[in-house]
Amino acid sequence: MENRIATSCPYCHDTDIQKNGFSNDGIQRWLCKTCNKSFQLAYKARKQSDSNKIYIGVALFFCLFAGIALLSGLYFLNMPDKNYSNVKADYTLQATALLAEFEKNEAKANQKYMDKVIDVNGTIAEITKDQKGATVVALRNKDAFSGVLCTLTEGSNNDIKSYAVGKPIKIRGVCTGMLMDVVLNKAVVVKE
Ligand SMILES: [Zn+2]
Secondary structure, three states, X not given: OOOOOOOOOOOOXXXXXXXXXXXXXXXXXXXXXXXXXXXXOOOOOHHHHHHHHHHHHHHHHHHHHHHHHHHHHHHHHHOOOOOOXXXXXXXXXXXXXXXXXXXXXXXXXXXXXXXXXEEEEEEEEEEEEOOXXXXXXXXXXXXXXXXXXEEEOHHHOOHHHHOOOOOEEEEEEEEEEEOOOEEEEEEEEOXX
């Protein structure tokens, strides 16, 4: 294929042609004596196909990478909340004391409590549901504007049923800072 014998010039189609050495790829070159153009009948595509292989390899790599990223993203999105029922709390304190620390110095309290597991004892001021349907327990003193807001994990929905507004409760959750209230997420009712 590479060194087929040429019978005519591809430019002027004259048959008055002669061999004209070899290309760098070792392919027979021809010279047309009529139009004086040189040509060859095949061009090695090796370099092109090599770079195609690289492109395909890179594309496959990125597809694989994207696939793994997508799957792990889905995994983390659907991952059930970590169960803190059997985790030892980093801190145990009254809801009012936790709130007081945040009100006194929010930056310092953030540094101390952010992402930490905290057990808070408090009085239930309100039991509501958030937009996602999770149960939210507000621990506030009577007539207080702020307190500790605990978003319970789904698994705790049954545990809260035996509690009512005005009753004392101990809740364990992960502190995510202060908005209107100090916020605890992934919270569970601590049974004593
Ligand atoms: Zn020619």
